Amino acid sequence: MRYKLVVTDLDGTLLDDRKNVSKANLEAIKRIRDAGVLFTVATGRGERGARPLLELLKPDVPAILFNGCEIFEMGKGPIYSEYLPKTIADMVVDHFLKTEFGIIGFLHDKIFLVGYKPAHEIYLKREKVAYEVVDDLRHLDAVNKVMVVGDVPRAMEMMGELEKKEGINLNCVKTEDFYYEVLPDGVSKGEGLKKLCEILGIERESVIAIGDNMNDLSMINFAGLGVAVENAEEPVKKAAKLVVPSNNDDGVAYLLNKLAEGEL
Template sequence: MMLLTPGMAAFDMDGTLLNEASQMSKGNREALFKLQETGCKLVLSTGRMFGSAQIPIDSFPFDGYVCSNGAALYEKDGTLIRRYSLAKEMVIGAIHALRQDSEPVYYEMHDTNSNRWMVQEDRDRLEPIIEQGTSLEGVSMRRFALYRLAKVVPLEEMLKNIETGEAEIVKFFIWESDAERLKWIADQFAPWKSQISITSSGSTNIEINSHGVSKWEGLRHFCQLWGIAPEKVMAFGDAENDREALTEAGYSVAMENASSKIKEIAKFVAPHHNEDGVAQFIWKHVLGETPSR
Protein backbone atom coordinates (compact mmCIF):
# COMPACT_ATOMS: atom_id res chain seq x y z
CA MET A 1 0.00 0.00 0.00
CA MET A 2 1.35 3.40 -0.99
CA LEU A 3 1.55 5.78 1.95
CA LEU A 4 0.05 9.27 1.84
CA THR A 5 2.42 12.25 2.08
CA PRO A 6 0.61 15.31 3.47
CA GLY A 7 2.43 18.60 3.96
CA MET A 8 -0.31 19.82 6.29
CA ALA A 9 -2.94 17.97 8.32
CA ALA A 10 -6.06 19.73 9.61
CA PHE A 11 -8.22 18.33 12.40
CA ASP A 12 -11.79 19.08 13.34
CA MET A 13 -12.30 18.65 17.08
CA ASP A 14 -15.74 17.48 18.24
CA GLY A 15 -16.66 14.17 16.67
CA THR A 16 -13.21 13.85 15.09
CA LEU A 17 -10.06 14.45 17.14
CA LEU A 18 -11.92 14.41 20.47
CA ASN A 19 -13.80 11.47 21.94
CA GLU A 20 -17.33 11.61 23.37
CA ALA A 21 -15.92 12.96 26.64
CA SER A 22 -14.49 15.92 24.67
CA GLN A 23 -10.95 14.74 25.32
CA MET A 24 -7.96 14.31 23.06
CA SER A 25 -6.86 10.75 23.76
CA LYS A 26 -3.31 9.63 24.46
CA GLY A 27 -3.42 7.59 21.26
CA ASN A 28 -4.35 10.58 19.10
CA ARG A 29 -1.70 12.75 20.79
CA GLU A 30 1.02 10.18 20.10
CA ALA A 31 0.03 9.84 16.43
CA LEU A 32 -0.03 13.63 15.94
CA PHE A 33 3.40 14.02 17.54
CA LYS A 34 4.80 11.35 15.22
CA LEU A 35 3.17 13.00 12.20
CA GLN A 36 4.59 16.39 13.21
CA GLU A 37 8.07 14.84 13.47
CA THR A 38 7.90 14.02 9.74
CA GLY A 39 7.71 17.76 8.97
CA CYS A 40 3.96 17.85 8.41
CA LYS A 41 2.32 21.05 9.68
CA LEU A 42 -0.62 20.46 12.04
CA VAL A 43 -3.61 22.80 12.16
CA LEU A 44 -6.62 22.67 14.45
CA SER A 45 -9.70 23.35 12.30
CA THR A 46 -12.76 23.89 14.48
CA GLY A 47 -16.03 25.66 15.01
CA ARG A 48 -14.85 26.42 18.54
CA MET A 49 -13.36 29.71 19.62
CA PHE A 50 -9.62 29.75 20.29
CA GLY A 51 -10.07 29.80 24.07
CA SER A 52 -12.44 26.84 24.25
CA ALA A 53 -10.32 24.93 21.72
CA GLN A 54 -7.34 25.05 24.10
CA ILE A 55 -9.05 23.21 26.96
CA PRO A 56 -9.16 19.63 25.59
CA ILE A 57 -5.85 19.69 23.68
CA ASP A 58 -3.83 20.28 26.88
CA SER A 59 -1.05 22.42 25.36
CA PHE A 60 -0.50 20.27 22.28
CA PRO A 61 1.76 22.37 19.97
CA PHE A 62 -0.32 22.85 16.84
CA ASP A 63 1.31 24.98 14.15
CA GLY A 64 -1.82 27.06 13.52
CA TYR A 65 -5.48 27.40 14.39
CA VAL A 66 -8.56 27.87 12.21
CA CYS A 67 -11.27 28.77 14.72
CA SER A 68 -14.96 29.74 14.62
CA ASN A 69 -15.33 27.87 11.31
CA GLY A 70 -12.57 29.98 9.74
CA ALA A 71 -13.70 33.38 11.04
CA ALA A 72 -10.63 33.73 13.27
CA LEU A 73 -7.12 32.49 12.43
CA TYR A 74 -4.27 32.23 14.94
CA GLU A 75 -0.57 31.54 14.87
CA LYS A 76 0.86 28.73 17.01
CA ASP A 77 1.47 31.16 19.89
CA GLY A 78 -2.17 32.30 19.88
CA THR A 79 -1.65 35.57 18.01
CA LEU A 80 -4.77 36.55 16.07
CA ILE A 81 -3.67 37.05 12.47
CA ARG A 82 -6.95 37.30 10.57
CA ARG A 83 -10.63 37.72 11.41
CA TYR A 84 -13.90 37.99 9.52
CA SER A 85 -16.53 39.72 11.63
CA LEU A 86 -20.27 39.85 11.07
CA ALA A 87 -21.61 43.32 10.21
CA LYS A 88 -22.81 45.23 13.29
CA GLU A 89 -26.18 46.05 11.71
CA MET A 90 -26.72 42.40 10.84
CA VAL A 91 -25.86 41.21 14.38
CA ILE A 92 -28.20 43.74 16.00
CA GLY A 93 -31.00 42.92 13.56
CA ALA A 94 -30.56 39.19 14.14
CA ILE A 95 -30.76 39.61 17.92
CA HIS A 96 -34.11 41.37 17.57
CA ALA A 97 -35.33 38.73 15.10
CA LEU A 98 -34.39 35.83 17.40
CA ARG A 99 -36.09 37.47 20.39
CA GLN A 100 -39.41 38.18 18.65
CA ASP A 101 -41.03 34.80 19.33
CA SER A 102 -42.67 33.91 22.63
CA GLU A 103 -40.68 30.67 22.72
CA PRO A 104 -37.05 31.43 23.59
CA VAL A 105 -34.16 30.61 21.27
CA TYR A 106 -30.85 29.29 22.59
CA TYR A 107 -28.24 31.43 20.90
CA GLU A 108 -24.71 32.51 21.67
CA MET A 109 -22.60 35.16 19.96
CA HIS A 110 -18.88 34.45 19.75
CA ASP A 111 -16.27 37.21 19.47
CA THR A 112 -12.57 37.47 18.64
CA ASN A 113 -11.63 37.39 22.34
CA SER A 114 -13.17 33.93 22.89
CA ASN A 115 -16.22 35.31 24.71
CA ARG A 116 -19.63 33.63 24.47
CA TRP A 117 -22.05 36.56 24.74
CA MET A 118 -25.63 36.02 25.88
CA VAL A 119 -28.44 38.46 26.66
CA GLN A 120 -29.35 38.61 30.33
CA GLU A 121 -33.09 38.91 29.67
CA ASP A 122 -33.01 35.64 27.74
CA ARG A 123 -31.21 33.41 30.21
CA ASP A 124 -34.10 32.76 32.60
CA ARG A 125 -36.33 31.92 29.65
CA LEU A 126 -33.74 29.45 28.39
CA GLU A 127 -33.52 27.34 31.52
CA PRO A 128 -36.36 24.92 30.62
CA ILE A 129 -35.09 24.17 27.11
CA ILE A 130 -31.52 23.28 27.99
CA GLU A 131 -32.84 20.04 29.50
CA GLN A 132 -34.29 18.94 26.17
CA GLY A 133 -32.73 16.22 24.03
CA THR A 134 -31.71 12.63 24.63
CA SER A 135 -28.00 13.15 25.17
CA LEU A 136 -26.98 13.58 28.79
CA GLU A 137 -23.63 14.81 27.50
CA GLY A 138 -25.37 17.49 25.40
CA VAL A 139 -27.47 18.71 28.34
CA SER A 140 -24.38 18.88 30.53
CA MET A 141 -22.46 20.88 27.93
CA ARG A 142 -25.32 23.37 27.46
CA ARG A 143 -25.68 23.89 31.21
CA PHE A 144 -21.94 24.44 31.50
CA ALA A 145 -22.03 26.98 28.65
CA LEU A 146 -25.04 28.80 30.07
CA TYR A 147 -23.84 29.08 33.65
CA ARG A 148 -20.05 28.86 33.50
CA LEU A 149 -18.81 29.99 30.09
CA ALA A 150 -21.27 32.62 28.92
CA LYS A 151 -20.63 36.33 29.35
CA VAL A 152 -24.14 37.51 30.20
CA VAL A 153 -25.14 41.17 29.91
CA PRO A 154 -28.43 43.09 29.69
CA LEU A 155 -29.84 43.59 26.20
CA GLU A 156 -29.16 47.32 26.14
CA GLU A 157 -25.53 46.78 27.12
CA MET A 158 -25.15 43.98 24.57
CA LEU A 159 -26.37 46.21 21.75
CA LYS A 160 -24.04 48.99 22.89
CA ASN A 161 -21.06 46.62 23.01
CA ILE A 162 -21.76 45.55 19.45
CA GLU A 163 -22.21 49.12 18.22
CA THR A 164 -18.97 50.31 19.83
CA GLY A 165 -17.00 47.28 18.70
CA GLU A 166 -16.26 46.04 22.22
CA ALA A 167 -17.92 42.82 21.14
CA GLU A 168 -16.68 42.00 17.64
CA ILE A 169 -18.97 39.12 16.73
CA VAL A 170 -17.66 36.50 14.31
CA LYS A 171 -20.27 33.77 14.82
CA PHE A 172 -23.79 33.00 15.99
CA PHE A 173 -24.24 29.54 17.51
CA ILE A 174 -27.86 28.39 17.83
CA TRP A 175 -29.09 25.16 19.39
CA GLU A 176 -32.55 23.65 18.88
CA SER A 177 -33.60 19.99 19.09
CA ASP A 178 -36.72 20.37 16.91
CA ALA A 179 -35.82 20.26 13.21
CA GLU A 180 -38.79 22.35 12.07
CA ARG A 181 -38.11 25.07 14.59
CA LEU A 182 -34.43 25.04 13.66
CA LYS A 183 -35.48 25.72 10.08
CA TRP A 184 -37.67 28.61 11.28
CA ILE A 185 -34.69 30.04 13.14
CA ALA A 186 -32.52 29.81 10.03
CA ASP A 187 -35.23 31.62 8.09
CA GLN A 188 -34.91 34.59 10.46
CA PHE A 189 -31.53 35.28 8.90
CA ALA A 190 -33.00 35.56 5.38
CA PRO A 191 -32.76 39.39 5.29
CA TRP A 192 -28.98 39.06 5.49
CA LYS A 193 -28.50 36.02 3.24
CA SER A 194 -26.03 37.86 1.00
CA GLN A 195 -23.88 38.74 4.02
CA ILE A 196 -23.70 35.39 5.79
CA SER A 197 -22.82 31.71 5.52
CA ILE A 198 -24.94 29.15 7.37
CA THR A 199 -23.56 25.77 8.38
CA SER A 200 -23.77 23.33 11.30
CA SER A 201 -21.61 21.08 13.42
CA GLY A 202 -24.47 18.71 14.24
CA SER A 203 -28.12 17.95 13.60
CA THR A 204 -29.34 20.18 16.44
CA ASN A 205 -27.52 23.44 15.69
CA ILE A 206 -26.83 26.07 13.07
CA GLU A 207 -23.82 28.36 12.93
CA ILE A 208 -23.76 31.76 11.25
CA ASN A 209 -20.56 33.35 9.95
CA SER A 210 -19.74 36.13 7.54
CA HIS A 211 -20.28 35.36 3.84
CA GLY A 212 -17.51 33.24 2.32
CA VAL A 213 -16.09 32.12 5.64
CA SER A 214 -15.30 28.42 5.95
CA LYS A 215 -12.70 26.18 7.48
CA TRP A 216 -11.22 25.63 4.03
CA GLU A 217 -10.72 29.35 3.41
CA GLY A 218 -8.89 29.47 6.72
CA LEU A 219 -6.74 26.50 5.75
CA ARG A 220 -5.95 28.16 2.41
CA HIS A 221 -4.33 31.02 4.33
CA PHE A 222 -1.91 28.58 5.95
CA CYS A 223 -1.32 26.84 2.62
CA GLN A 224 -0.18 30.16 1.18
CA LEU A 225 1.84 31.03 4.30
CA TRP A 226 3.75 27.75 4.26
CA GLY A 227 3.81 27.12 0.50
CA ILE A 228 1.74 23.93 0.66
CA ALA A 229 -0.43 22.92 -2.30
CA PRO A 230 -4.09 22.01 -1.59
CA GLU A 231 -3.49 18.50 -2.90
CA LYS A 232 -1.00 18.01 -0.06
CA VAL A 233 -3.53 18.93 2.64
CA MET A 234 -5.06 16.15 4.74
CA ALA A 235 -8.34 17.22 6.34
CA PHE A 236 -10.26 15.23 8.96
CA GLY A 237 -13.92 16.01 9.75
CA ASP A 238 -17.39 14.71 10.49
CA ALA A 239 -19.97 17.49 10.00
CA GLU A 240 -21.39 20.04 7.58
CA ASN A 241 -18.95 22.73 8.68
CA ASP A 242 -16.20 20.42 7.36
CA ARG A 243 -17.78 20.12 3.91
CA GLU A 244 -15.62 22.66 2.07
CA ALA A 245 -12.40 21.32 3.61
CA LEU A 246 -13.31 17.73 2.74
CA THR A 247 -14.24 18.78 -0.78
CA GLU A 248 -11.06 20.75 -1.51
CA ALA A 249 -8.30 18.97 0.40
CA GLY A 250 -6.19 16.49 -1.54
CA TYR A 251 -6.50 13.90 1.21
CA SER A 252 -10.00 14.23 2.69
CA VAL A 253 -10.87 11.95 5.60
CA ALA A 254 -14.37 11.61 7.07
CA MET A 255 -14.92 9.84 10.36
CA GLU A 256 -16.98 6.65 10.55
CA ASN A 257 -19.43 8.50 12.81
CA ALA A 258 -20.04 11.18 10.15
CA SER A 259 -23.28 11.30 8.19
CA SER A 260 -23.50 9.43 4.90
CA LYS A 261 -23.55 12.75 3.02
CA ILE A 262 -20.24 13.79 4.53
CA LYS A 263 -18.64 10.39 3.98
CA GLU A 264 -19.68 10.50 0.33
CA ILE A 265 -17.58 13.59 -0.38
CA ALA A 266 -14.43 12.29 1.35
CA LYS A 267 -11.75 10.18 -0.31
CA PHE A 268 -11.15 8.15 2.84
CA VAL A 269 -13.09 7.08 5.93
CA ALA A 270 -11.34 6.77 9.30
CA PRO A 271 -12.62 4.64 12.21
CA HIS A 272 -15.01 6.08 14.80
CA HIS A 273 -13.86 9.08 16.84
CA ASN A 274 -14.33 7.06 20.06
CA GLU A 275 -11.87 4.46 18.76
CA ASP A 276 -8.93 6.84 18.15
CA GLY A 277 -9.96 6.90 14.51
CA VAL A 278 -7.59 9.76 13.66
CA ALA A 279 -4.63 7.89 15.14
CA GLN A 280 -5.55 4.63 13.45
CA PHE A 281 -5.74 6.35 10.08
CA ILE A 282 -2.42 8.19 10.49
CA TRP A 283 -0.52 5.10 11.61
CA LYS A 284 -1.88 2.98 8.77
CA HIS A 285 -2.01 5.39 5.83
CA VAL A 286 0.71 7.96 6.57
CA LEU A 287 3.32 6.60 8.98
CA GLY A 288 3.06 2.96 7.97
CA GLU A 289 3.98 1.92 11.49
CA THR A 290 2.44 0.22 14.49
CA PRO A 291 1.93 2.54 17.45
CA SER A 292 4.09 1.90 20.50
CA ARG A 293 2.33 0.52 23.56
Protein backbone atom coordinates (compact mmCIF):
# COMPACT_ATOMS: atom_id res chain seq x y z
CA MET A 1 0.00 0.00 0.00
CA ARG A 2 1.27 3.48 -0.91
CA TYR A 3 0.50 5.04 2.48
CA LYS A 4 1.95 3.60 5.69
CA LEU A 5 0.75 6.04 8.35
CA VAL A 6 -2.43 8.03 8.98
CA VAL A 7 -2.33 10.92 11.46
CA THR A 8 -5.56 12.64 12.45
CA ASP A 9 -6.40 15.67 14.52
CA LEU A 10 -8.93 15.05 17.28
CA ASP A 11 -11.22 18.01 18.02
CA GLY A 12 -13.20 19.08 14.98
CA THR A 13 -11.84 16.20 12.90
CA LEU A 14 -12.04 12.70 14.39
CA LEU A 15 -14.37 13.86 17.17
CA ASP A 16 -17.86 15.09 16.36
CA ASP A 17 -19.19 18.29 17.91
CA ARG A 18 -20.30 16.32 20.98
CA LYS A 19 -16.67 15.22 21.47
CA ASN A 20 -17.44 11.59 20.61
CA VAL A 21 -15.69 9.14 18.28
CA SER A 22 -18.33 7.54 16.08
CA LYS A 23 -18.71 3.81 15.52
CA ALA A 24 -18.04 4.40 11.82
CA ASN A 25 -14.69 6.05 12.60
CA LEU A 26 -13.65 3.29 15.00
CA GLU A 27 -14.54 0.61 12.45
CA ALA A 28 -12.62 2.41 9.70
CA ILE A 29 -9.54 2.69 11.93
CA LYS A 30 -9.66 -1.08 12.49
CA ARG A 31 -10.05 -1.61 8.77
CA ILE A 32 -6.84 0.24 7.84
CA ARG A 33 -5.00 -1.51 10.65
CA ASP A 34 -6.07 -4.84 9.22
CA ALA A 35 -4.61 -3.64 5.91
CA GLY A 36 -1.26 -2.91 7.59
CA VAL A 37 -1.51 0.88 7.88
CA LEU A 38 -0.40 2.55 11.12
CA PHE A 39 -2.70 5.00 12.92
CA THR A 40 -2.06 7.79 15.41
CA VAL A 41 -3.24 11.28 16.39
CA ALA A 42 -1.85 14.81 16.48
CA THR A 43 -3.63 17.14 18.86
CA GLY A 44 -3.33 20.37 20.75
CA ARG A 45 -4.41 18.49 23.85
CA GLY A 46 -1.84 17.59 26.46
CA GLU A 47 -1.36 14.31 28.28
CA ARG A 48 -4.31 14.76 30.64
CA GLY A 49 -6.78 15.93 28.02
CA ALA A 50 -5.75 13.35 25.45
CA ARG A 51 -5.41 10.30 27.69
CA PRO A 52 -9.05 9.06 27.61
CA LEU A 53 -9.02 9.22 23.81
CA LEU A 54 -5.62 7.55 23.56
CA GLU A 55 -6.92 4.74 25.75
CA LEU A 56 -9.92 4.37 23.44
CA LEU A 57 -8.04 4.63 20.15
CA LYS A 58 -4.85 2.78 21.16
CA PRO A 59 -2.55 4.43 18.56
CA ASP A 60 -0.12 2.07 16.86
CA VAL A 61 2.73 4.56 17.23
CA PRO A 62 3.37 7.52 19.56
CA ALA A 63 0.95 10.44 19.47
CA ILE A 64 1.80 14.09 18.82
CA LEU A 65 0.56 16.24 21.72
CA PHE A 66 0.57 19.94 22.61
CA ASN A 67 0.56 20.88 18.90
CA GLY A 68 3.97 19.28 18.45
CA CYS A 69 5.60 20.09 21.79
CA GLU A 70 5.55 16.44 22.77
CA ILE A 71 5.65 12.97 21.23
CA PHE A 72 3.96 10.64 23.69
CA GLU A 73 3.83 6.87 23.89
CA MET A 74 1.16 5.20 26.00
CA GLY A 75 2.71 3.10 28.74
CA LYS A 76 6.05 4.92 28.49
CA GLY A 77 5.27 8.64 28.56
CA PRO A 78 6.97 11.44 26.61
CA ILE A 79 9.74 10.34 24.27
CA TYR A 80 10.35 13.87 22.98
CA SER A 81 9.42 17.21 24.57
CA GLU A 82 9.87 20.92 23.89
CA TYR A 83 9.36 23.66 26.47
CA LEU A 84 8.44 27.33 26.34
CA PRO A 85 11.24 29.43 27.89
CA LYS A 86 10.30 30.56 31.37
CA THR A 87 10.91 34.21 30.51
CA ILE A 88 8.42 34.01 27.63
CA ALA A 89 5.78 32.18 29.69
CA ASP A 90 6.01 34.74 32.51
CA MET A 91 5.92 37.62 30.02
CA VAL A 92 2.73 36.31 28.40
CA VAL A 93 1.05 35.71 31.77
CA ASP A 94 1.89 39.22 32.97
CA HIS A 95 0.57 40.73 29.74
CA PHE A 96 -2.83 39.03 30.01
CA LEU A 97 -3.17 38.72 33.80
CA LYS A 98 -5.37 41.79 34.37
CA THR A 99 -7.56 41.20 31.31
CA GLU A 100 -10.73 39.16 30.84
CA PHE A 101 -8.78 36.34 29.19
CA GLY A 102 -8.38 32.99 30.90
CA ILE A 103 -4.71 31.96 31.08
CA ILE A 104 -3.72 28.29 31.21
CA GLY A 105 -0.28 26.72 31.51
CA PHE A 106 0.42 23.10 30.54
CA LEU A 107 3.26 20.86 31.69
CA HIS A 108 3.07 17.19 30.74
CA ASP A 109 0.01 15.85 32.61
CA LYS A 110 -0.59 18.99 34.67
CA ILE A 111 -2.91 21.91 33.89
CA PHE A 112 -2.59 25.25 35.67
CA LEU A 113 -5.35 27.89 35.57
CA VAL A 114 -3.89 31.30 36.35
CA GLY A 115 -6.19 33.38 38.56
CA TYR A 116 -9.54 31.64 37.93
CA LYS A 117 -11.75 33.78 35.66
CA PRO A 118 -15.14 33.31 33.92
CA ALA A 119 -13.30 32.74 30.61
CA HIS A 120 -11.80 29.58 32.08
CA GLU A 121 -15.30 28.08 32.07
CA ILE A 122 -15.18 27.97 28.26
CA TYR A 123 -12.22 25.61 28.48
CA LEU A 124 -13.46 23.54 31.41
CA LYS A 125 -16.93 22.92 29.94
CA ARG A 126 -15.32 21.66 26.72
CA GLU A 127 -12.43 19.66 28.11
CA LYS A 128 -13.67 18.40 31.52
CA VAL A 129 -10.21 17.87 33.01
CA ALA A 130 -8.71 18.16 36.49
CA TYR A 131 -6.68 21.33 37.11
CA GLU A 132 -4.88 23.43 39.67
CA VAL A 133 -5.52 27.15 40.25
CA VAL A 134 -2.37 29.26 40.70
CA ASP A 135 -1.53 32.95 40.95
CA ASP A 136 1.03 32.74 38.14
CA LEU A 137 3.45 30.25 36.57
CA ARG A 138 6.61 31.49 38.26
CA HIS A 139 6.82 28.45 40.54
CA LEU A 140 7.38 26.25 37.46
CA ASP A 141 10.77 25.80 35.82
CA ALA A 142 9.09 25.35 32.43
CA VAL A 143 5.80 24.73 30.63
CA ASN A 144 5.07 23.06 27.31
CA LYS A 145 2.75 25.87 26.23
CA VAL A 146 0.58 28.75 27.44
CA MET A 147 -2.97 29.24 26.18
CA VAL A 148 -5.26 32.25 26.47
CA VAL A 149 -9.01 31.65 26.32
CA GLY A 150 -11.43 34.25 24.99
CA ASP A 151 -11.75 36.56 22.00
CA VAL A 152 -9.06 35.24 19.63
CA PRO A 153 -8.85 38.31 17.33
CA ARG A 154 -8.30 40.49 20.40
CA ALA A 155 -5.76 37.99 21.78
CA MET A 156 -3.88 38.22 18.48
CA GLU A 157 -3.80 42.02 18.73
CA MET A 158 -2.55 41.90 22.30
CA MET A 159 0.11 39.33 21.44
CA GLY A 160 1.28 41.62 18.64
CA GLU A 161 1.47 44.50 21.12
CA LEU A 162 3.61 42.35 23.42
CA GLU A 163 5.94 41.39 20.58
CA LYS A 164 6.39 45.02 19.61
CA LYS A 165 6.94 46.15 23.19
CA GLU A 166 9.52 43.46 23.99
CA GLY A 167 11.12 43.21 20.54
CA ILE A 168 10.40 39.49 20.25
CA ASN A 169 8.65 37.10 17.87
CA LEU A 170 6.25 34.61 19.42
CA ASN A 171 5.15 31.30 17.92
CA CYS A 172 1.37 31.59 18.26
CA VAL A 173 -1.47 29.61 16.75
CA LYS A 174 -5.26 29.56 16.89
CA THR A 175 -6.40 26.08 17.86
CA GLU A 176 -10.13 26.56 18.53
CA ASP A 177 -12.61 29.41 18.19
CA PHE A 178 -11.71 30.63 21.69
CA TYR A 179 -8.14 29.27 22.09
CA TYR A 180 -4.93 31.08 21.19
CA GLU A 181 -1.67 29.37 22.11
CA VAL A 182 1.96 30.33 22.56
CA LEU A 183 4.34 27.50 21.67
CA PRO A 184 8.13 27.11 21.81
CA ASP A 185 9.96 28.45 18.75
CA GLY A 186 9.88 26.06 15.81
CA VAL A 187 7.14 23.88 17.28
CA SER A 188 4.11 22.88 15.21
CA LYS A 189 2.17 19.76 14.35
CA GLY A 190 4.10 19.65 11.09
CA GLU A 191 7.44 19.64 12.90
CA GLY A 192 6.09 17.08 15.35
CA LEU A 193 5.04 14.86 12.46
CA LYS A 194 8.46 15.28 10.85
CA LYS A 195 10.10 14.18 14.11
CA LEU A 196 7.75 11.20 14.40
CA CYS A 197 8.55 10.13 10.85
CA GLU A 198 12.27 10.28 11.68
CA ILE A 199 11.70 8.10 14.74
CA LEU A 200 9.67 5.58 12.74
CA GLY A 201 11.81 5.68 9.60
CA ILE A 202 8.81 6.59 7.43
CA GLU A 203 9.03 8.95 4.46
CA ARG A 204 6.68 11.93 4.44
CA GLU A 205 5.29 10.77 1.07
CA SER A 206 3.90 7.71 2.87
CA VAL A 207 1.89 9.77 5.38
CA ILE A 208 -1.72 10.98 5.33
CA ALA A 209 -2.60 13.84 7.70
CA ILE A 210 -6.13 15.15 8.26
CA GLY A 211 -7.33 18.17 10.22
CA ASP A 212 -9.61 21.18 10.44
CA ASN A 213 -7.98 24.15 12.16
CA MET A 214 -5.03 26.46 11.64
CA ASN A 215 -2.80 24.39 13.92
CA ASP A 216 -3.29 21.48 11.46
CA LEU A 217 -2.04 23.45 8.46
CA SER A 218 1.64 22.61 8.95
CA MET A 219 1.10 18.85 9.10
CA ILE A 220 -1.28 18.94 6.14
CA ASN A 221 1.45 20.69 4.17
CA PHE A 222 4.09 18.22 5.37
CA ALA A 223 2.25 14.97 4.66
CA GLY A 224 2.30 13.16 1.34
CA LEU A 225 -1.49 13.51 1.32
CA GLY A 226 -2.91 16.44 3.26
CA VAL A 227 -6.65 16.18 3.91
CA ALA A 228 -9.21 18.58 5.37
CA VAL A 229 -12.68 17.90 6.68
CA GLU A 230 -15.49 19.96 5.19
CA ASN A 231 -15.87 22.01 8.40
CA ALA A 232 -12.21 23.08 8.27
CA GLU A 233 -11.01 26.68 8.15
CA GLU A 234 -10.80 27.93 4.55
CA PRO A 235 -6.97 28.21 4.47
CA VAL A 236 -6.78 24.59 5.62
CA LYS A 237 -9.15 23.42 2.89
CA LYS A 238 -7.21 25.38 0.29
CA ALA A 239 -3.93 23.76 1.35
CA ALA A 240 -5.37 20.23 1.39
CA LYS A 241 -5.15 17.93 -1.61
CA LEU A 242 -8.46 16.34 -0.63
CA VAL A 243 -11.54 17.54 1.25
CA VAL A 244 -13.77 14.92 2.89
CA PRO A 245 -17.13 15.16 4.73
CA SER A 246 -17.32 17.05 8.02
CA ASN A 247 -16.45 15.78 11.48
CA ASN A 248 -20.17 15.28 12.14
CA ASP A 249 -20.51 13.21 8.95
CA ASP A 250 -17.69 10.72 9.62
CA GLY A 251 -15.17 12.40 7.33
CA VAL A 252 -12.30 10.40 8.81
CA ALA A 253 -14.16 7.13 8.17
CA TYR A 254 -14.80 8.23 4.58
CA LEU A 255 -11.07 8.84 4.10
CA LEU A 256 -9.95 5.60 5.76
CA ASN A 257 -12.43 3.47 3.86
CA LYS A 258 -11.17 4.96 0.60
CA LEU A 259 -7.66 4.06 1.70
CA ALA A 260 -8.62 0.51 2.67
CA GLU A 261 -10.35 0.04 -0.69
CA GLY A 262 -7.20 1.06 -2.56
CA GLU A 263 -8.72 4.26 -3.95
CA LEU A 264 -5.97 6.54 -2.61
